[in-house]
Amino acid sequence: xxxxxxxxxxxIVIIPSLFYCILYSPVEKVIGITYxxxxxxxxxxxxxxxxxxxxxxxxxxFLTKNDLKYDRFAHRSVEIGLLFSIIATLTGSVxxxxxxGSAWNWDPRxxxxxxxxxxxxxxxxxxxxxxxxxxxxxxxxxxxxxxxLTVPFLVFxxxxxxxxxxPESIGGGGLTGGMWIGLAGMLIGFTLIxxxxxxxxxxxxxxxxxxx
Amino acid sequence: xxxxxxxVFSDLSVRFDSGISVVLGSNGSGKTTxxxxxxxxxxxxxxxxxxxxxxxxxxxNEMKSIFLCSPDVSLYHExxxxxxIKLVSNxxxxxFPDVSGWDIEDHLDKKYxxxxxxxxxxxKLIASFLINPEVLLLDEPEQHMDEKGILKLTDEIEKxxxxxxxxxxxxxxxxxxxxxxxxx
Amino acid sequence: xxxxxxxxxxxxxxxxxxxxxxxxxxxxxxxxVMCISVALPMSKISVSEVTVSTLxxxxxxxxxxxxxxxxxxxxxxxxxxxxxxxxxxxxxxYLSKVSANSIFISVISLGVSTLLVFWxxxxxxxxxxxxxxxxxGSFALGITQxxxxxxxxxxxxxxxxxxxxxxxxxxxxxxxxxxxxxxxxESSPVSFTLLxxxxxxxxxxxxxxxxxxxxxEKGV
Numbered sequence: 001x002x003x004x005x006x007x008x009x010x011x012i013v014i015i016p017s018l019f020y021c022i023l024y025s026p027v028e029k030v031i032g033i034t035y036x037x038x039x040x041x042x043x044x045x046x047x048x049x050x051x052x053x054x055x056x057x058x059x060x061x062f063l064t065k066n067d068l069k070y071d072r073f074a075h076r077s078v079e080i081g082l083l084f085s086i087i088a089t090l091t092g093s094v095x096x097x098x099x100x101g102s103a104w105n106w107d108p109r110x111x112x113x114x115x116x117x118x119x120x121x122x123x124x125x126x127x128x129x130x131x132x133x134x135x136x137x138x139x140x141x142x143x144x145x146x147x148x149l150t151v152p153f154l155v156f157x158x159x160x161x162x163x164x165x166x167p168e169s170i171g172g173g174g175l176t177g178g179m180w181i182g183l184a185g186m187l188i189g190f191t192l193i194x195x196x197x198x199x200x201x202x203x204x205x206x207x208x209x210x211x212x
Numbered sequence: 213x214x215x216x217x218x219x220v221f222s223d224l225s226v227r228f229d230s231g232i233s234v235v236l237g238s239n240g241s242g243k244t245t246x247x248x249x250x251x252x253x254x255x256x257x258x259x260x261x262x263x264x265x266x267x268x269x270x271x272x273n274e275m276k277s278i279f280l281c282s283p284d285v286s287l288y289h290e291x292x293x294x295x296x297i298k299l300v301s302n303x304x305x306x307x308f309p310d311v312s313g314w315d316i317e318d319h320l321d322k323k324y325x326x327x328x329x330x331x332x333x334x335x336k337l338i339a340s341f342l343i344n345p346e347v348l349l350l351d352e353p354e355q356h357m358d359e360k361g362i363l364k365l366t367d368e369i370e371k372x373x374x375x376x377x378x379x380x381x382x383x384x385x386x387x388x389x390x391x392x393x394x395x396x
Numbered sequence: 397x398x399x400x401x402x403x404x405x406x407x408x409x410x411x412x413x414x415x416x417x418x419x420x421x422x423x424x425x426x427x428x429v430m431c432i433s434v435a436l437p438m439s440k441i442s443v444s445e446v447t448v449s450t451l452x453x454x455x456x457x458x459x460x461x462x463x464x465x466x467x468x469x470x471x472x473x474x475x476x477x478x479x480x481x482x483x484x485x486x487x488x489x490y491l492s493k494v495s496a497n498s499i500f501i502s503v504i505s506l507g508v509s510t511l512l513v514f515w516x517x518x519x520x521x522x523x524x525x526x527x528x529x530x531x532x533g534s535f536a537l538g539i540t541q542x543x544x545x546x547x548x549x550x551x552x553x554x555x556x557x558x559x560x561x562x563x564x565x566x567x568x569x570x571x572x573x574x575x576x577x578x579x580x581x582e583s584s585p586v587s588f589t590l591l592x593x594x595x596x597x598x599x600x601x602x603x604x605x606x607x608x609x610x611x612x613e614k615g616v
Contacts, residue, residue: 063611111571119564126561130551135612139551142608146543146565149600153568157593253478279482286475288408290415302404303483305397343483 003199010192017185026178034098037091039182043190044088045113049155051081051194052120056148059141069206071137074144075127076201078120080194085117112154119147222258226394228380232373235382237396243382244282246396247349250380251280266346281340282351286332289325293335296324300339309342313364329356341368347378354387362387401484402492409496412470413463428455449577452508453570457537458559460501464541465558467493468549486613487606490546494602497545498538505530516581526580532591533573536598540566543605550612569597 021039028035058074061067092110093103104110127140175183224246237243248254249261266277287296293316301308311317314334319327324335333356340348350369354362366388372379386392432451471477480489509530513523544562548555572590579586 060608063608115564115567118567122561122564126547126551126553126557129553129557132550132552135551138612139547139553142543142604142612143547143561145604145608146540146601149597149604150565150568153593153597157589158568158571251482253481280478284475285478285482287479288412288476289474290412291408295411299404299408300483303401305400 003196006192006195010189010196013185013192014189017182017189021182021186025182026176028179031099034095035179037095039186041088041091041095042183043186044084044091046187047190047194048081048085048088048113048116049151050191051077051084051198052116052148052151054198055081055144059144062137062141068137068209069202071141072202072205073198074141075137076205077198078123078144080197080201082117082120082124084190084194085113085120089113089117108159112158115154116151119150123147224259224394228378228393230376230378232369232390233378233380233393234386234390235380235394235396236384236386236392237382238384241396243384243396244284244351247280247282247351247380247382248284250347251278251349253280277346278349279340279343279345279347280349280351281336281353282349283355284351285336287324287335287339290323292323293320293327296335297339297342301342304343306342306344309338311338313367314338315360315364330358330361333357334361337365337368341372344372344377347380348372350379350381352383353381354383398485398488402488405480405484405488405492406495409467409492410499413467413496413500428459445578445581446574448512449574449581452512452577453533453573456501456505456508457563457566457570460497460504460537460541461559461562463500464497464538464545464562465548465555466545467497467542468546469555472549472552481613486610490542490605490609491602493546494539494542494605497542498535501534501538502531505534512581518581518583522580522583525586526577529573529576529580529586529591532594532598533569536569536573536594536601537566539598539602539605540569543601543609546605546609547612569594 017039021036025036025039027033055074055077058070058072058077062070062074089110092113096105096107096110097103123140123143126143127136130136130139226246235243235246245254249256288299291299297311298308300306311320314337316331316334316338319331324332327335333353337350337353340350353365357365369379369381380393381390432455468477471480506527509526510523512518513520513526518526541562544558544565547553548558548561572594576586576590576594
């Protein structure tokens with residue numbers, strides 16, 4: 001029921017937001033329209049963190065309740081999170097290329113996201129390399145929990161203790177009202193897309209297992 | 213039940229009573245898997261395992277009073293015999309055991325890894341009888357042992373029996389008239 | 397009961413670490429660190445403190461990987477894991493292993509730091525701070541590598557996976573440690589926030605292990 005409403009809501013939210021963000025959102029005084037990549041960048045980064053958090057919760061639930069359903073959520077959520085981290089990195093690089101002059105600057109946030117990507121890619125690697133099938137989801141779950149322990153450090157601490165080029169570190173986001181509207185629409189839209197993608201992946205997994 | 217994703221046996225229903233019970237079976241018949249399941253080191257794919265009439269907390273306690281001594285359980289190769297036995301006795305809060313009769317006096321200061329298979333088996337058995345669990349599972353305890361060793365082993369098993377403790381032996385040949393509970 | 401079992405196991409684990417020829421990997425690591433960090437400054441190429449501290453921690457990480465990877469794996473391959481499982485609860489085994497590993501890494505890193513002070517002709521006043529950083533760092537490194545070692549050994553995963561899986565998890569700690577060590581070597585004020593971060597991560601991983609590793613032992 002809730003999912004069906006979401007399926008209808010997603011295009012209703014995302015299509016107008018896209019048009020607004022790309023064509024009508026206000027032009028930034030200093031950097032012009034290049035800032036518009038943040039409409040993809042910030043929501044992707046947000047979804048990446050949400051996805052890894054979902055994986056954490058799924059892992060804890062799987063270990064305590066011993067129900068494979070939660071493991072499917074934890075596993076697929078990591079994959080979707082990885083996808084969005086890569087999108088966030090790419091959109092960020094485009095922005096960086098036009099505003100800071102180079103696509104990669106080893107800015108703390110860039111370092112953070114690259115560590116996150118390696119860490120969760122390692123999750124998939126570990127998962128695939130485990131030769132005891134019964135232990136595979138359990139070990140992956142414990143790894144996912146440990147991996148998430150570093151997220152607060154990467155997302156909140158590292159960018160603050162070292163100097164960063166990112167706006168919030170050098171004072172003020174500089175977003176005006178019209179920009180906030182676009183960003184809010186995109187954030188809601190991306191969240192809906194994430195939920196639907198996760199649901200789809202988990203249902204495919206379940207179907208495959210039943211078929212076996 | 214499965215071992216390494218291979219079905220070992222199904223439709224098995226066994227009841228072990230107190231005293232000495234023997235599981236008889238040829239190689240690869242699933243004796244070891246059965247004992248591992250009883251010891252809790254491995255979980256059965258289907259079916260249930262029930263312990264009846266043991267002291268309170270036997271099942272709920274994480275450290276059940278069951279011990280499995282099998283070829284898949286080893287002591288530390290890098291430590292000496294004395295160090296190994298002391299490790300087990302310290303963990304179980306027991307005094308250092310009387311090892312006379314096992315014929316190992318000359319080997320106490322050697323490293324466990326340097327001993328011959330027969331002596332290794334002896335040390336493992338000493339450790340198992342030292343732990344003295346309510347249920348002792350012995351997987352082919354007589355292997356690599358000479359006649360004198362087997363005699364001592366039989367003695368110890370009988371002693372456990374007199375003390376009212378349960379022993380389950382898995383083997384492919386019977387060297388004493390014991391109650392064969394199941395043939396695999 | 398648990399505490400005395402922990403002590404007994406810790407003594408055993410330390411004995412095993414120092415006996416089983418594991419020192420070779422370490423000795424090699426230390427030699428590499430020392431050679432590089434000493435040879436470069438002496439050959440008049442100026443090497444920044446950042447480079448030196450990065451080298452110290454990276455080489456320490458990789459030389460410790462060799463040992464950490466084996467602490468649990470050896471028990472599985474030498475068939476002693478099932479003995480321990482039957483005698484002590486899994487959390488005690490885990491605690492003693494990671495403690496032994498941390499102590500081992502501390503010993504090595506203390507040696508490295510003492511030598512560093514002499515090579516760099518640092519004033520002896522930095523020694524306590526440097527020791528503190530090294531001990532905290534070894535603690536976090538030992539525990540994090542320990543838990544990954546457990547996961548890899550328990551799942552019978554390929555051993556080559558270990559450094560690839562362990563490195564990203566430890567990177568935040570390593571970045572903090574490199575920053576602090578650089579500050580110490582430059583004799584500039586040390587950021588205690590970063591030191592707290594290192595400690596916090598160590599404790600977080602330790603507690604996660606105690607809470608969740610029993611799920612990998614029960615009913616499998």
